[in-house]
Amino acid sequence: MDTINLVKRSLPRRNRNQIILKGLGASAIIFAFLMLIILISSLATSGYKALTQTHIEFSVYVDPAKIKPERLPRGNFKGVLQDSIFVHHEGELSKSERKQLAKILSNGAQFELRDRVVSDSSLVGQSITLKVPTSDPYDQLNKNLIDRQTEEEFRRLKDNEIAWFDSLDGKGLISKPLNWGLIFNTDSRFPELAGLRGALIGSFWALLVCFLISFPLGIGAAIYLEEFATKNKFSNFIEVNINNLAAVPSVVFGLLALAVFIGWLGLPRSAPLVGGMALALMTMPTIIIATRAALKAVPPSIREAALGVGASRQQVVFGHVLPLAMPGILTGTIIGLAQALGETAPLLLIGMNAFITSAPGTPLDTSTALPTQIFIWADSPERGFVSRASAAILVLLALLITMNALAIYLRNKFERTW
Amino acid sequence: MTILAFALLIFFASLGCIINHRSAVSLRNSRLRLASITLYHGLFSLFLVFIPILILILLWLVLQNPLLELYLLRSVLVEYLAGANKGETDLMLAEIRSIASGTIFGQPEEWKLAAGEQLAALQDLFSKLLVFTIAVLALILIFVARYKVRPEFRARQNVERIVTWLMIACSVVAIFTTLGIIASLMVETGRFFSLVPITEFLFGLNWEPQIPMREDQVAAEGAFGWIPVFTGTLVITAVALFLSVPVGLMSAIYLNEFANHRVRSISKPVLEILAGVPTIVYGFFAILVVTPAFRSFGDAVGIEVSPNTALAAGGVMGIMLIPFISSFTDDALSAVPKSLRDGSLALGATPSETMLKVLFPAAIPGIVGGILLAVSRAIGETMIVVMAAGLIAKFTINPLDSVTTVTVQIVTLLIGDTSFDNPKTLAAFALGMMLFIVTLIINIFALRIVQKYREIYD
Numbered sequence: 023m024d025t026i027n028l029v030k031r032s033l034p035r036r037n038r039n040q041i042i043l044k045g046l047g048a049s050a051i052i053f054a055f056l057m058l059i060i061l062i063s064s065l066a067t068s069g070y071k072a073l074t075q076t077h078i079e080f081s082v083y084v085d086p087a088k089i090k091p092e093r094l095p096r097g098n099f100k101g102v103l104q105d106s107i108f109v110h111h112e113g114e115l116s117k118s119e120r121k122q123l124a125k126i127l128s129n130g131a132q133f134e135l136r137d138r139v140v141s142d143s144s145l146v147g148q149s150i151t152l153k154v155p156t157s158d159p160y161d162q163l164n165k166n167l168i169d170r171q172t173e174e175e176f177r178r179l180k181d182n183e184i185a186w187f188d189s190l191d192g193k194g195l196i197s198k199p200l201n202w203g204l205i206f207n208t209d210s211r212f213p214e215l216a217g218l219r220g221a222l223i224g225s226f227w228a229l230l231v232c233f234l235i236s237f238p239l240g241i242g243a244a245i246y247l248e249e250f251a252t253k254n255k256f257s258n259f260i261e262v263n264i265n266n267l268a269a270v271p272s273v274v275f276g277l278l279a280l281a282v283f284i285g286w287l288g289l290p291r292s293a294p295l296v297g298g299m300a301l302a303l304m305t306m307p308t309i310i311i312a313t314r315a316a317l318k319a320v321p322p323s324i325r326e327a328a329l330g331v332g333a334s335r336q337q338v339v340f341g342h343v344l345p346l347a348m349p350g351i352l353t354g355t356i357i358g359l360a361q362a363l364g365e366t367a368p369l370l371l372i373g374m375n376a377f378i379t380s381a382p383g384t385p386l387d388t389s390t391a392l393p394t395q396i397f398i399w400a401d402s403p404e405r406g407f408v409s410r411a412s413a414a415i416l417v418l419l420a421l422l423i424t425m426n427a428l429a430i431y432l433r434n435k436f437e438r439t440w
Numbered sequence: 441m442t443i444l445a446f447a448l449l450i451f452f453a454s455l456g457c458i459i460n461h462r463s464a465v466s467l468r469n470s471r472l473r474l475a476s477i478t479l480y481h482g483l484f485s486l487f488l489v490f491i492p493i494l495i496l497i498l499l500w501l502v503l504q505n506p507l508l509e510l511y512l513l514r515s516v517l518v519e520y521l522a523g524a525n526k527g528e529t530d531l532m533l534a535e536i537r538s539i540a541s542g543t544i545f546g547q548p549e550e551w552k553l554a555a556g557e558q559l560a561a562l563q564d565l566f567s568k569l570l571v572f573t574i575a576v577l578a579l580i581l582i583f584v585a586r587y588k589v590r591p592e593f594r595a596r597q598n599v600e601r602i603v604t605w606l607m608i609a610c611s612v613v614a615i616f617t618t619l620g621i622i623a624s625l626m627v628e629t630g631r632f633f634s635l636v637p638i639t640e641f642l643f644g645l646n647w648e649p650q651i652p653m654r655e656d657q658v659a660a661e662g663a664f665g666w667i668p669v670f671t672g673t674l675v676i677t678a679v680a681l682f683l684s685v686p687v688g689l690m691s692a693i694y695l696n697e698f699a700n701h702r703v704r705s706i707s708k709p710v711l712e713i714l715a716g717v718p719t720i721v722y723g724f725f726a727i728l729v730v731t732p733a734f735r736s737f738g739d740a741v742g743i744e745v746s747p748n749t750a751l752a753a754g755g756v757m758g759i760m761l762i763p764f765i766s767s768f769t770d771d772a773l774s775a776v777p778k779s780l781r782d783g784s785l786a787l788g789a790t791p792s793e794t795m796l797k798v799l800f801p802a803a804i805p806g807i808v809g810g811i812l813l814a815v816s817r818a819i820g821e822t823m824i825v826v827m828a829a830g831l832i833a834k835f836t837i838n839p840l841d842s843v844t845t846v847t848v849q850i851v852t853l854l855i856g857d858t859s860f861d862n863p864k865t866l867a868a869f870a871l872g873m874m875l876f877i878v879t880l881i882i883n884i885f886a887l888r889i890v891q892k893y894r895e896i897y898d
Contacts, residue, residue, distance in 0.1 A: 036790050040790045040791065044698050047694025047697075047699075049690075050694060051703075054711060055707075061725050065725065243607070246611050250604065259615070260614055269817075270621065271820025271847070273875070278617075281624035281869070364720065371850075371851065375855065400727065
């Protein structure tokens with residue numbers, strides 16, 4: 023009787039404790055959810071603005087007095103552009119005002135005009151329509167990132183510049199199309215012109231090198247350790263090594279690449295080849311572990327059947343076990359490559375954070391990679407680069423999601439349960 | 441030329457394979473009984489050609505330019521380089537190299553142009569020599585392999601022996617990677633300690649690596665005591681654990697004991713996404729959202745928060761570590777035998793009592809192992825702290841202050857121009873060495889705990 027009363031009396035307290043623990047657990051999960059939502063939404067709100075780019079469209083009279091066909095590609099393209107844009111300005115302008123208001127055009131505008139005129143010199147003397155990005159401050163203004171209520175002296179654009187922009191906008195010359203330049207342009211000092219082409223191609227080369235090295239080496243090592251190695255000190259030592267490599271900080275791999283590949287072997291700095299080699303060493307443990315798990319999952323009956331009809335051990339593995347384990351191996355490899363794609367620190371150490379305005383043609387050319395490009399832009403003082411960096415992160419995350427979705431698809435489609 | 445070399449490699453290897461396969465087939469067709477099936481005769485030739493030539497090409501590519509440059513230094517350039525130190529020599533070589541590859545900046549001296557031309561001519565000659573060597577060697581090897589095709593030749597056994605050695609070679613790469621890490625760190629750290637005394641590095645309380653690059657430059661003396669850098673790392677790690685351990689543990693307990701199937705099936709992928717986000721994204725998130733939030737909060741309540749507060753970097757790192765700790769805890773809890781749980785519930789304990797008094801204590805070793813691995817990750821984590829933590833080493837444990845970490849210093853010391861004869865660069869390797877040692881010890885310790893614990897219940 024006494025015990026039962028004791029239990030009964032303590033029950034409310036114990037149930038309360040249960041609820042508290044449950045509540046704490048649920049709130050921990052909710053906290054993790056919340057963090058993910060804040061992370062994604064803050065990146066999206068700051069990044070989506072870079073998905074469009076303010077352009078200005080106006081007709082340009084290619085003045086033969088300023089651009090002479092026989093002197094191409096030289097010519098006063100800047101002057102021609104200014105003359106054409108100030109057609110839309112009412113009232114007289116002083117020289118300094120002209121200089122100030124001409125800055126609405128991106129620095130790339132003159133080069134676009136030059137390229138068009140050089141490719142077709144009959145344009146000299148005619149009027150052509152040109153659609154070029156505006157410079158970064160006007161882009162920010164158009165996206166409401168510059169507060170018009172701020173006092174003039176603290177504002178990046180002065181009153182007359184805003185009025186000038188509004189008058190052009192009123193004439194329908196300003197538009198905000200999708201920013202394809204973000205993907206197809208290479209890096210630039212001017213945020214409105216900077217794009218990811220060089221970084222994407224650099225990352226592609228690095229990942230290709232990484233795959234070509236880590237995939238065969240990883241599978242070879244995994245098959246040996248899982249199927250052939252006798253349990254002795256040597257194979258044990260290899261396993262300890264692989265497990266430790268999987269936990270070595272990535273920056274240490276960067277130090278290794280810098281000292282060995284660049285310092286001792288004399289490979290070029292900032293090259294995707296070296297980056298890919300460093301990433302391959304990091305990805306290999308992941309591939310080995312995934313391959314071993316996939317090999318282990320193939321039931322012994324397959325092996326025994328093959329051995330029973332007279333196959334050698336290698337014929338069993340390469341002819342029967344490996345093909346059956348392939349979906350699992352590919353899934354692990356893609357996940358490993360996705361990790362390598364987001365890896366930044368080793369690439370920074372081998373100098374893939376250089377400012378490079380051309381896309382690499384071969385893995386030996388200097389280049390940036392997607393994550394290092396994000397790092398460069400995030401570090402830049404110009405405001406336009408912040409939203410570029412967010413947009414670049416969105417591109418990176420989109421690539422990662424695609425790769426992981428591919429891995430999940432492969433797993434679901436080809437995985438067999440025995 | 442490299443592409444041609446690899447194309448030749450593939451061409452000759454497949455040629456050998458086809459020749460051997462054909463001749464084995466013709467032997468079989470003439471009613472001879474072969475010891476191995478024809479396929480293995482082809483593969484034997486393939487491996488015999490492929491492996492030596494691949495090694496030849498790789499060695500050639502690595503050694504060609506250093507050897508040619510050494511030759512130039514010893515012969516033509518001797519008179520111009522008399523008295524030049526290593527840095528000047530490297531600069532000179534770099535210029536000659538770029539002349540040889542066809543890019544000429546400004547007006548180089550006559551002899552540099554001549555040397556560049558000579559280097560280009562030598563490179564051309566050596567490339568041709570490489571192709572020639574490949575062709576000769578390949579033909580010899582194909583001939584040798586073809587000669588081996590006999591009915592009694594045990595091609596399969598030979599091929600399998602080669603494949604076994606190839607697989608062993610693949611496994612040994614892991615050992616060589618570890619050796620490479622240790623060797624590179626040791627060599628550069630050794631050079632660092634020949635410039636800076638080891639006692640100063642290990643016990644010094646000042647870290648000011650801004651040393652003069654040139655004789656006449658005005659800069660600080662330079663101090664290389666790693667203690668403030670390491671304490672900074674510890675502060676940020678502590679902040680990260682302070683957030684991630686409770687949240688990770690609680691979410692694992694909830695998922696393991698209380699959550700129904702639906703909650704589990706949603707929560708697990710969410711945690712996996714958090715784990716899969718690249719660290720540079722977390723770093724950018726820290727400077728974009730978290731730091732300003734802490735600053736404005738500090739302003740509102742009247743506490744001074746430094747612009748690179750350790751709270752921001754550590755907090756974001758904590759978010760990164762939540763899934764890590766959660767999945768380790770979940771595994772450890774699931775590994776506890778069902779009989780323990782059933783026994784406890786049968787005695788009338790509530791699920792929460794079962795969890796806290798039975799399952800959790802039984803899972804402690806696995807959880808501690810997981811937390812230790814998280815600590816080693818936090819210490820080695822780079823991008824979050826490079827973007828969100830400070831650059832100046834301050835000897836403090838105040839998380840509101842700005843601190844720097846080992847990884848931040850490694851990256852900032854090595855970004856930009858790096859010459860290997862400068863204590864500033866070499867200091868990064870010394871820090872890398874310490875980082876490697878510390879994380880290695882923690883990892884080995886953690887893996888031990890996790891493994892030992894697994895053995896108890898298995």
